[in-house]
Amino acid sequence: MLLNSLPHRACLFALTLLWIAPAVAEYPGRGPIDAYLAQRTATVESRCLTEPLTGEQWNAQRPELERQLRDMLGLNPWPERTDLKPTIVDRTEYDGYAVERIHFQSRPGLYVSANLYLPSAGEGPFPTILYVCGHARVKEDGVSYGNKVGYHHHGVWFARHGYVCMMIDTIQLGEIEGIHHGTYSKGMWWWASRGYTPAGVEAWNSMRALDYLETRPEVDAKRFGVTGRSGGGSYSWWTAAIDQRIKAVVPVAGITDMRNHVVDGCIEGHCDCMFMVNRFGWDFATVAAMIAPRALLFANSHRDRIFPLDGVIRTYQKTTKVYEALGALDNVAVHITEGPHKDTQALRVGAFAWFEKHLKNSTDEMEEVARKVHEPQQLQVYVDGIPADQRVTDVQEWFVPAATAAALPTDNAAWAKRQAESLQRIDDVPGAVRNVEGFALQSVNETKRQVVGTVAFRHLEIDSNSPLKSFAITAVPQTDKPIEALKVCIGSPDEQGIRFTIDGEAVQYSTADDELVGLEAVAKTVASENQAVVFLMLQGDGKSRWMETEKETTHLRRRLHLLGQSLDGIRVSEIRSLLELLAESAKGLPVAKSVEIEASGKEACMVMLASLTNADVSLTLRQLPENLADGPILLGLSKAIDLTDLLALAAAGHPLTLDTSDNEAVRQVRAVAEPLGWPLARE
Structure with a gap:
């Protein structure tokens, strides 16, 4: 077994990219949210390849695992394999090899620029390496030459040693510059809700590159290998896991485990291309195990701060269980070299030796190292400019389509079928139909009481089955009469704190003062209508606020995504749990004959989801968004x-009041409410 390891700075992009976080944050301890993340990490770890298994058991479960992985990469169903429209720009002969400058379209307009390195001597067809590139920016005078230029010396080595090697650009840092940074720094949280990750695009481009290579007479398609470092190491994992054509794999610095990413903070050094939309809650050893029993070499250096050695070894050790079950332990090894996250000769020699052994059945000594010999201009593909019909720069908008609804039916039988189908589609969206795992409210504690007029205001701390707590304020008339109605108001964060709406009137909560502003007016409204009110502060806002800065909060939210959850999924679970506690007349919460829940904006959408399993509430919803793109963000929801x-699900299951918002969803629901007998009112 080769012994070497290197954690990898996949999407840190070193000095080249924007808004780079420290490679591994010190993570000083943020109380409940840190404890929750550690708890969820332990749960994910406990399910990842921890039980003994046989080869038969692994083979039986692998098809479902592949379906899940494809889904989490945005590749389920498979995109259509459209015409690649390959174009060879030119071919140039060098000493011992030739280089073709090529582009093809993995989907219409999704251009992939590549350099194809071909041996000048020897008899083909040759073993063939797909080289997927890490984040090396090569840009001069505003012209991007692609990250393939930064790694070209590896392609030269392969061609000089009897391999065909195709080196492809990525959508970020390629000749056509797309983005990998949606949630990392651009606030595009809708990527997770859509089920979009650039990891899926990179895997698809790699698979289509193999499709092209299969058409070349120089290529032995039965001897495909894939390798790359940093981001390319990651794409090696994705591609080999879902494409059985690949026979040997050397991901260099492209993987570590959930503990490194979440608890140790490595996620802060990685952009979105490093991760699937992990709604099935995988740890990364499962991805690695998908390659078994094919030849797999983990390659890492010992001081890589983004892919620390301990996590790489843990991942390797779990993966070997599957190789052992399949009787293929000789096909998996780990190669550890000295050094930080860097493309070193020592790492590359180990990779070369692995391919020599498994694609050429050779164990000869390596006599030549890879050296850079080309200028960027020699390898540029789009010498006449970027194609006008390219769809690389907006691939995130269309690669995984958002769900679109046909016109709502007007007869009850058709609606019942549509309703069942809708519920089934969101059944495995974490938090949509049932609470996210590990979070449910359980008991109520009063922390502060204040009486204004005839109304008592109580500040509540609500414990959950996790380290996270929820906070609410209740307003209850002090009267001998039974409370007629209970209103639950869901707040929306703003610059001052949290803004609630009760009967259409705004009520402000000040985070600084931990108090509702204008208690007298609230008390007057509550007393005049003999109703109790619960003002619920959603997780991450108000007293449960996690961090002060947007950047810190961003990476906490990304940690949740990596664990198969989302902040909004927890918030939906929070609302659902509160409704369940109210239905149980939990001690510390007001009791009334009827319950109404009121919310605006994306929080109104959270209410709709939370009430799907609770029919005994009425809903008042205001200012509905045009669509689900901006929230709530649940993994895979808008897909x-x-x-x-x-x-429509909300209107069919509850008395529903809508304000005068006029968007397509509201228009359609209003049009069918009467024929379907839905109790829909307009304010």
């Missing part, structure tokens, strides 16, 4: 359902 169907 599975659109706002029209979600609003």
